[in-house]
Amino acid sequence: MKKINPLVALTGAALALPAIAADQPTSAKLSFLSSTYHEKDIKNSTILSGAGKRYDIEKNQFRLVTPLGENWSGDLYVSQEAMSGASPWGTFDGADDESSLIMSGATIRDKRTQVNLSGRKYNEDSSYGFTLTRSKEDDYSAKGFGVSGEWDLNNKLSTVSAGFSFSDDEIKPVDALKFGRIEKGKKQTRSFAAGWTQIINQNSILFTGISHTVKQGLLSDPYKLRDTRPSKKAEWTLSFKYRQYFENRNAALHADYRLYNDDFGVTSHTAGIAWKKSIGDKLKIAPRFRYYSQSEADFYAFGDNYSLAKTEAQSSDHRLSGFGSTTTGVQISYELGKWSMKMSFDRYSSKNSLGHAESEKEHPALLDFTLWSAGFDLEI
Amino acid sequence: MYSYMKLILIATLFFGPSFFAYSADLGETAPAFSLKSISGPEPVELESQTEKILYIDFWASWCGPCKLSFPSMIKLKELFKDDPFEIIAISVDADSKSAKKFLDSYKINFKVALDSAGVAAEKYALPGMPSSFLLDQDRKVIAKHKGFRKSDFTKIKEEIEEALKRTGT
Amino acid sequence: MKLLIIKLCFVASFFTSGCSSVEPWERGNLAKPEMQISGDAVDDLLLEQVFYSKEAASGGIGAAGGGCGCN
Numbered sequence: 084m085k086k087i088n089p090l091v092a093l094t095g096a097a098l099a100l101p102a103i104a105a106d107q108p109t110s111a112k113l114s115f116l117s118s119t120y121h122e123k124d125i126k127n128s129t130i131l132s133g134a135g136k137r138y139d140i141e142k143n144q145f146r147l148v149t150p151l152g153e154n155w156s157g158d159l160y161v162s163q164e165a166m167s168g169a170s171p172w173g174t175f176d177g178a179d180d181e182s183s184l185i186m187s188g189a190t191i192r193d194k195r196t197q198v199n200l201s202g203r204k205y206n207e208d209s210s211y212g213f214t215l216t217r218s219k220e221d222d223y224s225a226k227g228f229g230v231s232g233e234w235d236l237n238n239k240l241s242t243v244s245a246g247f248s249f250s251d252d253e254i255k256p257v258d259a260l261k262f263g264r265i266e267k268g269k270k271q272t273r274s275f276a277a278g279w280t281q282i283i284n285q286n287s288i289l290f291t292g293i294s295h296t297v298k299q300g301l302l303s304d305p306y307k308l309r310d311t312r313p314s315k316k317a318e319w320t321l322s323f324k325y326r327q328y329f330e331n332r333n334a335a336l337h338a339d340y341r342l343y344n345d346d347f348g349v350t351s352h353t354a355g356i357a358w359k360k361s362i363g364d365k366l367k368i369a370p371r372f373r374y375y376s377q378s379e380a381d382f383y384a385f386g387d388n389y390s391l392a393k394t395e396a397q398s399s400d401h402r403l404s405g406f407g408s409t410t411t412g413v414q415i416s417y418e419l420g421k422w423s424m425k426m427s428f429d430r431y432s433s434k435n436s437l438g439h440a441e442s443e444k445e446h447p448a449l450l451d452f453t454l455w456s457a458g459f460d461l462e463i
Numbered sequence: 464m465y466s467y468m469k470l471i472l473i474a475t476l477f478f479g480p481s482f483f484a485y486s487a488d489l490g491e492t493a494p495a496f497s498l499k500s501i502s503g504p505e506p507v508e509l510e511s512q513t514e515k516i517l518y519i520d521f522w523a524s525w526c527g528p529c530k531l532s533f534p535s536m537i538k539l540k541e542l543f544k545d546d547p548f549e550i551i552a553i554s555v556d557a558d559s560k561s562a563k564k565f566l567d568s569y570k571i572n573f574k575v576a577l578d579s580a581g582v583a584a585e586k587y588a589l590p591g592m593p594s595s596f597l598l599d600q601d602r603k604v605i606a607k608h609k610g611f612r613k614s615d616f617t618k619i620k621e622e623i624e625e626a627l628k629r630t631g632t
Numbered sequence: 633m634k635l636l637i638i639k640l641c642f643v644a645s646f647f648t649s650g651c652s653s654v655e656p657w658e659r660g661n662l663a664k665p666e667m668q669i670s671g672d673a674v675d676d677l678l679l680e681q682v683f684y685s686k687e688a689a690s691g692g693i694g695a696a697g698g699g700c701g702c703n
Contacts, residue, residue: 109527290669294691320691328661335666343689351689359666525663555657584657592656
C-alpha cells in the first residue's frame, strides 16, 4: 500500500530538456531553495473509502553553475523530496450519492532524489549543451539525457534553438502481488523542441517555440484500481513568451501562453502573467498569476467501469478530466552583497467550471494546494 | 488601401535597417569624441590624445564579459605604465549610477568616460559588447576586438608591444 | 483574408525594422535578470514539476536567447 502517485515521479524524466541556456556565466553561483507543498484535504462526504489526507511534499533543491575554462560552463542540480499522503485509487459513479472516491489508505511515505548534470560550450555565435539526468525513488527510476543547440543570427537580435531529450523510465509498483498490480513497467520518452527568440526593441523580446513529445510504454497508472491508457502518446505544444520592460516603473512584464494538444484527446491552454517590480536596487517583488484549462481525454470516464475489458482504454484520473485552474502567487527577493535571499508563495485552485471544456461532472479529487518556498543565491 | 500599405511595407523592409555614416574600421582614423568623465569635470576627449598608443574599450555594467576585461585592462595599464600608452574605458550604461557601482569593485588606473546616450558607441559602430579599439599615435585603428575572453589579454598585450615598437620608443 | 495577411506583414515589418535598430550597446534593459525568457531555473523547475504532476499538459518550457547578447 505504498506509493500511490507515480505521476509525481515522472517529472524527473520529463524535465531533462536542457534548452534553458542564458548568457555564458562569468562567475559561479550557488542556489538553494527549500519548499513546502500542501494539498487541501478531500471533502469527507465525497470519500467512499480510504483516507482524505492528501499529499504533503517537502523539497530541497541545490544548484551550482560555474564557468569551466574559457568556453564551457557546468551546471549541477540536485533535488530531494519527501512525500506523504494519500491519493485517489478510483471512482464509483453512484446515482445521486455524492460519495464516489476510493482513496488509498492512511499516510504513506516516499523519497525521491534527482540529479541533473549539464555542460555547455559557448562559441562566438552559438552554444551547445548536454544534460544527463537521473531520478530515483523506491518504486521508480528514470535515466535521461538531452542535447541542445543555440544559434545567434542577425547580430544576436534573433536566436534559434533546438533540443532533443530522451528518458528511459522504469516502475516497479510496490505490493504488486498483493493488489494484482503489474510487476514492472517501462516507459520511454522522446522530446524535440525548437524555438525562435526575437529582440523586438530596446525593451521587449518575444520567444516562440514548438515541441513534440512521444511517450511509449506503460502510460497507465498501475496504482489505480482500473486505469488503462494507450501505450503510445504523442504531444504537441506551441508557446509564446513575451517580456516587456517599463523603464518609468522599473518593472518587467512577463506574458506567456502555451497551447497543448495530445492524441489522448486533451487540448489545453495555459496563460501566465507576472509583474517583476524592482524597488530600489535591492528589493524585488513579483506578483504572478497563471490560468490553466484542459479538455478531457477521449477515454476519460467519471466512474470506473469494471464491465469493460481490461484492455479497453479507460481512466477516471481527475487529471484527465476537463477542468481549469488558477495559480496566484508572489515572489520576493532581497539582495545583500553577494547574497540574494528569496521567498515565494503560490496558491493553486482547480475546478471543473474554470475549464474551457469542462467535464459533465466535477471530479471530487480536483485539488487545491499551497506552495511556500524560501532560499538564496550566492555569487562565488 | 492595399497598395499604400504594400508600398510602406516594401519601404520599411528595404530602408528599415539603419546604416552608419561612421565606422572605425582597421586603418581608418578613429572618430573623435568628447565625453563626460566619470571622475571629474574635465571631459575625456579623443583629440587631446596624441603621441600615444590608445586602447579604447566600450563596456557596460550589464555586460557579463566586461567583468572579465576590467582586471586585464588594469594589468595592461600597469604593465605599460612607463610607455606612451593610455586606456579609455567608455561606459554605455544609460544610468551612470550602475557604471559607478560596477567600478567600485576595481582599482581603476585609467580614464573612464560616460557615453550614456551612445553617441561614441554609434560613431564606432560597436559590433558587440564589449568592443575595443587599439589606435596608433596618429589615431589610426590598428586592432579591433569584439567580446572578451581571458586569453585575449596576451593577444592585446602583443599588439600594444608591437605598436610601441613601431613608434620607436 | 488577403487584407489580413497584408496587415500582418505590415505589423511584422515594423517589428523587424524596429529590431534592426537595437544595437549591442542599447541592450541594457534586455540584459536585466527580470527580462530573461527563462526565469530562475530552480524556481522554474519547482513550478513545472508541481504543474506536471497535477495537469495533463506539459512541455514547451525550454527557451533560449535574449540577454545582453554580449560577446
